[in-house]
Amino acid sequence: xxxxxxxxxxxxxxxxxxxxxxxxxxxxxxxxxxxxxxxxxxxxxxxxxxxxxxxxxxxxxxxxxxxxxxxxxxxxxxxxxxxxxxxxxxxxxxxxxxxxxxxxxxxxxxxxxxxxxxxxxxxxxxxxxxxxxxxxxxxxxxxxxxxxxxxxxxxxxxxxxxxxxxxxxxxxxxxxxxxxxxxxxxxxxxxxxxxxxxxxxxxxxxxxxxxxxxxxxxxxxxxxxxxxxxxxxxxxxxxxxxxxxxxxxxxxxxxxxxxxxxxxxxxxxxxxxxxxxxxxxxxxxxxxxxxxx
Numbered sequence: 001x002x003x004x005x006x007x008x009x010x011x012x013x014x015x016x017x018x019x020x021x022x023x024x025x026x027x028x029x030x031x032x033x034x035x036x037x038x039x040x041x042x043x044x045x046x047x048x049x050x051x052x053x054x055x056x057x058x059x060x061x062x063x064x065x066x067x068x069x070x071x072x073x074x075x076x077x078x079x080x081x082x083x084x085x086x087x088x089x090x091x092x093x094x095x096x097x098x099x100x101x102x103x104x105x106x107x108x109x110x111x112x113x114x115x116x117x118x119x120x121x122x123x124x125x126x127x128x129x130x131x132x133x134x135x136x137x138x139x140x141x142x143x144x145x146x147x148x149x150x151x152x153x154x155x156x157x158x159x160x161x162x163x164x165x166x167x168x169x170x171x172x173x174x175x176x177x178x179x180x181x182x183x184x185x186x187x188x189x190x191x192x193x194x195x196x197x198x199x200x201x202x203x204x205x206x207x208x209x210x211x212x213x214x215x216x217x218x219x220x221x222x223x224x225x226x227x228x229x230x231x232x233x234x235x236x237x238x239x240x241x242x243x244x245x246x247x248x249x250x251x252x253x254x255x256x257x258x259x260x261x262x263x264x265x266x267x268x269x270x271x272x273x274x275x276x277x278x279x280x281x282x283x284x285x286x287x288x289x290x291x292x293x
Contacts, residue, residue: 026051026232029071032058033079041207041215042077042224049225050263059085064092072232074101077206078108080165082116090121097125097198102231104224107134107206111167125200127175127193131168131186138163140205142179142189142223150230151178151190154222161223164214165206181205190223192230199233238273241288248293249285257281 028051032039039055046053056066059076060083068074074093085093097103103125112118114130144157168186171177174193181189181204192201203223207214214220239245243253260269260277271281 026073026229027071028053028228029056029066029068029074030054031056031062031074031076033077034058034060034083035079038077038207042075045215045221045224046075046228049221049228051225051228059083059089062086062089062093064088066092068092068096068101072102073104073228075104075106075228076109076122077106078112080108080111080206082118084112084118085122087121090119094121094125097200098196100197100233102198102228102233103195103200104227104231105200105202107165107167107204110169110202125195126172126202127191127200128169128171128188128202131170133183133185134165134167136163137166137183140164140166141182143182144178145180146176146178148178148230151223151226153226153229155219155226159219159223161205161220162213162217166204169202169204190227192227199231201227201231203227239268239271241271241285241291243268243271243285249288249291250293254282254285254289257285 028046030039030043030046030053032055043053043055054071056062059078063086074096093103105126109119110126110128110130111134113123113126114132115134119126140161140163142159142161144152144155166181166183168183169188169191171188171191172193175191176193177188177191179190180187183189183204186204189204190201192199205214241249241253243256246252257269257271257277260267261282263269263277267277269277269281271284274280
C-alpha cells in the first residue's frame with residue numbers, strides 16, 4: 001500500500017469487515033399471481049437473496065402502463081389458472097426485453113401457453129414449449145447439463161428442490177438447457193436464451209401453495225436468485241482495486257465497496273468477480289490503495 005487512506009476510511013473498512021454495511025441490489029419487478037400468500041413467499045425468497053423487489057400488479061392486470069425503466073429483471077410466475085395478461089401488457093413486456101431487460105418465468109407461464117392457449121404474444125420470448133404433461137411432485141431433482149458461472153453459484157451438480165408443480169418442457173431451437181429434470185420423459189429443468197438484447201430463462205417448476213416448502217427451500221432460493229442474476233445479464237471484469245476505473249485506487253473506490261458490502265451478484269464493487277462484495281474485495285482495494293494516483 002503506497003499511502004494510507006484519508007479521513008479514516010481504511011479504519012472504517014477494517015471495522016466493516018466484521019459488521020457489514022448498507023447494501024444496494026438489483027431491482028426486480030415481481031408480477032403478482034393474484035394469491036397473496038404465494039406472492040409473499042416468492043417476494044421473501046428474492047429479498048432474502050439481496051434483491052430490491054417490487055411486488056407489482058397481478059400479471060392479469062399488467063396493461064403496459066407500468067414503468068419498468070428502473071428494473072433489470074421481471075419475474076412472471078403465472079398462476080396455474082385461465083387468467084391471461086392483456087395484449088398491451090404483453091407488447092410492453094416484449095419490447096422491454098428486446099431493449100435489454102431480463103425475464104424469468106416459472107412453470108405456470110409456459111404451461112399456460114400450451115394447456116389453455118394464453119400469452120399469445122409473450123410466448124415468442126419463452127425458450128421452451130409445453131410438452132403436454134404436468135403434475136404435482138413430492139420431490140424434484142435437477143442435474144447440471146451445461147455449466148454457467150452465474151447459474152451454478154452455490155449449487156451442486158445434482159440437487160433436490162422438494163415438492164411443487166412441474167411441467168414437461170421441450171427446448172426451442174437455439175435455447176440452452178442448463179439443467180435437466182428427473183420428470184418422467186422430460187428433457188428440461190432450466191433453460192435460457194438471448195432474445196434480441198435481453199435474456200429469458202425458464203424453470204420447469206413452481207411453488208404450489210402458500211405453505212409449499214419450495215419457496216422456503218434454500219436450494220430453490222439459490223436457484224431462483226441465480227436465474228434472476230443470469231437474466232440481468234451483467235458482466236464482471238476484475239478491476240485490481242480500481243472500482244471506478246479512473247486509473248487511481250483511492251478513497252472513492254473504497255467507498256464504493258463499503259456501500260455495496262454484502263451485495264450478491266455481479267457489480268462494479270465485486271472487485272475479484274466472485275459474485276459477492278465482501279472482505280476479500282475490501283482487502284484487495286486496501287492492498288492496491290494508492291496505485292496509479
